[in-house]
Amino acid sequence: MASVQRGEGGRLLPDSLVFRAMRLEDVPSICQIEQEAFTSPWTAEAFINELTNNHFARYMVMMLDEDVIGYGGMWTIMDEAHITNIAVRHDYRGRGFGERLLLELQRTAVFFGMNRMTLEVRVSNEQAQRLYRKLGFTPSGVRPGYYSDNNEDALIMWAELDNRRAGERA
Numbered sequence: 001m002a003s004v005q006r007g008e009g010g011r012l013l014p015d016s017l018v019f020r021a022m023r024l025e026d027v028p029s030i031c032q033i034e035q036e037a038f039t040s041p042w043t044a045e046a047f048i049n050e051l052t053n054n055h056f057a058r059y060m061v062m063m064l065d066e067d068v069i070g071y072g073g074m075w076t077i078m079d080e081a082h083i084t085n086i087a088v089r090h091d092y093r094g095r096g097f098g099e100r101l102l103l104e105l106q107r108t109a110v111f112f113g114m115n116r117m118t119l120e121v122r123v124s125n126e127q128a129q130r131l132y133r134k135l136g137f138t139p140s141g142v143r144p145g146y147y148s149d150n151n152e153d154a155l156i157m158w159a160e161l162d163n164r165r166a167g168e169r170a
């Protein structure tokens with residue numbers, strides 16, 4: 001049986017959880033998660049383009065026992081990190097993995113000198129908004145009709161990053 005460690009909020013997480021930079025060979029797994037997570041999923045080409053052509057882009061995968069169970073990405077511009085997407089495989093949600101993943105993205109952003117982090121989230125996506133609030137994000141405005149599939153508004157959220165967190169481990 002895999003041993004466990006205490007994660008953020010005291011939840012038990014397997015110690016075989018690994019974070020690493022996303023690679024091209026991860027794209028098929030990422031697209032599976034993307035399709036179950038989003039109504040307008042990014043294509044494989046979009047991820048390949050991010051990994052090969054976008055020098056501002058940093059993408060990370062979260063692995064459990066050799067399987068990709070989540071991923072997240074951001075653009076780091078000046079001292080601001082803009083989260084582009086974050087998702088956890090459906091069967092692994094609600095167990096603290098999303099929180100670990102976002103914390104890892106925040107630490108990575110701090111490591112690269114970022115002072116703030118921002119993202120857009122559907123106004124109806126209360127689960128994600130709760131996660132973001134828990135990790136320091138506050139709403140700062142709305143982009144009306146931002147999501148073209150249903151014309152839904154996006155809530156814009158920002159977090160100040162704590163530079164002391166760069167070297168911390170959960």
Ligand SMILES: CC(C)(COP(=O)(O)OP(=O)(O)OC[C@H]1O[C@@H](n2cnc3c(N)ncnc32)[C@H](O)[C@@H]1OP(=O)(O)O)[C@@H](O)C(=O)NCCC(=O)NCCS
Nearest residue numbers: 037086087088093094095096097098099121127128130131
């Ligand atoms: C959003 C997402 C990444 C969260 O990942 P997760 O592993 O389920 O989240 P965690 O178990 O780490 O929960 C962390 C916090 O998120 C919030 N949360 C998670 N699931 C929730 C639920 N079902 N209802 C309400 N809040 C929830 C809570 O604040 C929770 O902290 P708490 O348990 O101490 O209350 C995941 O649900 C997901 O992949 N969703 C689909 C893709 C998506 O919407 N991405 C965000 C786009 S902006």
